[in-house]
Amino acid sequence: QDSQEKNANPVKAEEAKLKAKYPGLGQKPGGSDFLMKRLQKGQKYFDSGDYNMAKAKMKNKQLPVAGPDKNLVTGDHIPTPQDLPQRKSSLVTSKLAG
Amino acid sequence: STGVAGGNDFQWCFSQVKGAIDEDVAEADIISTVEFNYSGELLATGDKGGRVVIFQHEQESKNRPHLRGEYNVYSTFQSHEPEFDYLKSLEIEEKINKIRWLPQQNAAHFLLSTNDKTIKLWKISERDKRAEGYNLKDEDGRLRDPFRITSLRVPVLMPMDLMVEASPRRIFANAHTYHINSISVNSDHETYLSADDLRINLWHLEITDRSFIFEEPEDPSSRSFFSEIISSISDVKFSHSGRYMMTRDYLSVKVWDLNMENRPVETYQVHEYLRSKLCSLYENDCIFDKFECCWNGSDSAIMTGSYNNFFRMFDRNTRRDITLEASRESSKPRATLKPRKVSTGGKRKKDEISVDSLDFNKKILHTAWHPKDNVIAVAATNNLYIFQDKIN
Numbered sequence: 001q002d003s004q005e006k007n008a009n010p011v012k013a014e015e016a017k018l019k020a021k022y023p024g025l026g027q028k029p030g031g032s033d034f035l036m037k038r039l040q041k042g043q044k045y046f047d048s049g050d051y052n053m054a055k056a057k058m059k060n061k062q063l064p065v066a067g068p069d070k071n072l073v074t075g076d077h078i079p080t081p082q083d084l085p086q087r088k089s090s091l092v093t094s095k096l097a098g
Numbered sequence: 099s100t101g102v103a104g105g106n107d108f109q110w111c112f113s114q115v116k117g118a119i120d121e122d123v124a125e126a127d128i129i130s131t132v133e134f135n136y137s138g139e140l141l142a143t144g145d146k147g148g149r150v151v152i153f154q155h156e157q158e159s160k161n162r163p164h165l166r167g168e169y170n171v172y173s174t175f176q177s178h179e180p181e182f183d184y185l186k187s188l189e190i191e192e193k194i195n196k197i198r199w200l201p202q203q204n205a206a207h208f209l210l211s212t213n214d215k216t217i218k219l220w221k222i223s224e225r226d227k228r229a230e231g232y233n234l235k236d237e238d239g240r241l242r243d244p245f246r247i248t249s250l251r252v253p254v255l256m257p258m259d260l261m262v263e264a265s266p267r268r269i270f271a272n273a274h275t276y277h278i279n280s281i282s283v284n285s286d287h288e289t290y291l292s293a294d295d296l297r298i299n300l301w302h303l304e305i306t307d308r309s310f311i312f313e314e315p316e317d318p319s320s321r322s323f324f325s326e327i328i329s330s331i332s333d334v335k336f337s338h339s340g341r342y343m344m345t346r347d348y349l350s351v352k353v354w355d356l357n358m359e360n361r362p363v364e365t366y367q368v369h370e371y372l373r374s375k376l377c378s379l380y381e382n383d384c385i386f387d388k389f390e391c392c393w394n395g396s397d398s399a400i401m402t403g404s405y406n407n408f409f410r411m412f413d414r415n416t417r418r419d420i421t422l423e424a425s426r427e428s429s430k431p432r433a434t435l436k437p438r439k440v441s442t443g444g445k446r447k448k449d450e451i452s453v454d455s456l457d458f459n460k461k462i463l464h465t466a467w468h469p470k471d472n473v474i475a476v477a478a479t480n481n482l483y484i485f486q487d488k489i490n
Contacts, residue, residue: 014322025323095127096145096151096174097171
């Protein structure tokens with residue numbers, strides 16, 4: 001009877017499999033997983049509000065610079081544009097043109 | 099064996115392959131869009147590294163008239179660079195989502211290339227002459243002392259080695275709130291499509307406050323966690339005739355008659371056997387892959403990609419379909435492509451491949467069909483394959 005059901009609706013069977021593995025799926029607020037996945041593309045930790053307020057507070061002083069490990073952002077340190085890992089464009093010619 | 103887009107004896111064969119052979123594929127080299135221009139003379143590719151490579155079709159050589167000419171590199175340039183949107187804390191990828199050629203109006207070629215946020219208009223022009231014999235500077239470009247010049251001459255245009263230059267003419271930034279994934283102008287020049295992740299809008303260029311929305315009503319009994327994801331449209335294309343529109347969702351391709359917006363007129367299953375694999379395809383993110391689709395020049399056939407470097411073609415008239423593979427193994431000059439088959443039942447026949455043996459990392463997301471001839475361009479990750487019909 002089980003295999004009959006599976007043949008009749010394989011998608012529902014797959015859904016049951018997924019729900020068994022991940023019971024909390026689909027219950028989160030914020031829209032579907034699909035939408036969240038698309039919207040989160042490229043998100044990095046940088047708050048322009050924090051950054052500008054910190055700049056305003058410390059008009060005459062330097063902002064605290066990130067430690068040697070720029071990826072570790074903790075404590076009072078406010079990420080600055082300079083802290084963000086800069087992605088350089090590839091200046092190499094495409095191998096399709098080779 | 100019978101192929102698609104021709105008579106009963108139609109066969110596809112290998113023509114060319116571009117790109118590196120090495121197994122280690124750099125992210126930047128992954129091809130993200132392929133597009134022929136209106137005449138089919140030029141073929142453009144865009145990649146994740148923001149680069150555009152344009153190939154030009156060389157005329158058939160007089161010595162070997164039985165071979166079609168080949169596509170060779172015409173121009174290459176960096177179209178988009180990575181950016182950072184500080185306000186939204188978002189990295190903006192330089193990946194070229196789409197290239198669209200504009201109809202040619204003069205000697206130069208124009209194309210639009212877009213990433214998620216910015217559309218650019220590029221002018222591609224040839225220079226095969228340069229002026230020589232200036233009065234105020236000599237041939238190295240050094241300025242001459244005007245007081246030492248005793249006679250005037252008229253500069254002459256001399257031939258030079260062909261130089262193809264690409265220059266950005268317009269930059270359309272901040273045009274979209276969401277990620278631009280597709281723009282398609284209809285051949286009637288009156289209507290165009292814009293597509294985001296959730297909906298297709300068909301607009302009339304003169305009417306800005308209304309549009310027709312094409313949406314197939316969902317069958318409530320088939321609704322599941324997966325149905326929103328797999329019904330999401332990954333590509334939409336007008337037919338050359340302007341009468342039909344084609345949409346691609348995860349498992350199928352649908353042809354719509356523009357006069358009927360409540361349901362498609364034709365539905366083609368691309369890889370129905372994946373329906374019972376959705377759980378693992380969700381876990382490995384493959385369910386989010388966005389496949390494209392394309393029409394042949396006469397709108398009698400459609401093509402789309404699948405996994406394992408397979409791609410599928412459907413003949414709308416005969417209802418025949420074929421599965422072919424883009425692989426280095428079948429890349430001998432003019433070698434005929436052998437039809438492939440995925441075994442879905444219990445018994446796997448010889449030469450068939452089982453669903454569980456499919457390589458889901460080898461995805462054919464981007465394909466293009468020459469506007470007039472039976473020549474197709476298939477992007478397999480970092481390689482570009484060109485196939486053509488067998489000429490006897």
